[in-house]
Amino acid sequence: MNSAVLKGLKPAVAYVLRLRAAGDSRKALDGFTQLYRGWNLQKVGERGYSARMEHAGGGVIFRQLFEPVSCTYTYLLADPGSKEAVLIDPVLETVDRDVKLIDELGLKLKVAVNTHCHADHITGTGLLKKKLYGTKSAISRHSGAKADIMLSDGDSITFGKHCLNVRNTPGHTDGCVTLVTGDQSMAFTGDALLIRGCGRTDFQQGCSKTLYNSVHTQIFSLPGHCLIYPAHDYKGQTVSTVYEEKKFNPRLTKSLEEFVKIMANLNLPKPAKIDVAVPANLVCGLHDV
């Protein structure tokens, strides 16, 4: 670590040590967790993309990628040792970008997984299967969509020595899942939980009561420092934490009754591509499996 980085870290380390000396070990532990994460964050371009790269202990390669028309995040995770990779929520229009990155990093795409049957964009999984031989598609068995791997609650998607654990989080659709890293440091929440928001519940199999229950039991039960990576953001945010959303989410901090009212009065326009996207996504994108 160079001296400029060390100089910048010193006050933060001192603050954490002061917390520990003052006997606030929980806050100190959270502080250390944040510092550790900070060492692995990189700022790229105009958006604050976080990229946790491989390090001495053998971390995970991680990229957050953005598709600006549907404001969709695609996530690439890979094991630095085996080079096995997983892509979460790829978008048809950005498949070439994703393939190039996977090639450049020398990775082998094992699974392209959708957190649910999307209504606003066409998934890239079908095209990825054609472009990257051996890739398997995956989606929840409750989604009604076709894929090579039909996921159930409690399943794991492994890539090298890492894994993503599947938690059913229905409510936006019946087949919504949240994918949680084995160490519970990151959760990919799809459209169940967005940053300071949540997925709408007014089409497909949407149910606001179900969504409220999913978020509270399956996501808010994760550790406070667990990073939340949603499928979309419409306001330029990239990442949140369980702690932040439990404290500041304007919908999910409310009672169930209030939440149901909020969701019934969102009055959002229908996604522009819904009539094309849903039928295509039921067969893994434009291309059949």
Ligand SMILES: N[C@@H](CCC(=O)N[C@@H](CSS)C(=O)NCC(=O)O)C(=O)O
């Ligand atoms: N304008 C977009 C669709 C925006 C939208 O409805 N987003 C969904 C997730 S994608 S189905 C949603 O749940 N939004 C929640 C919210 O509070 O905004 C388009 O035309 O594609």
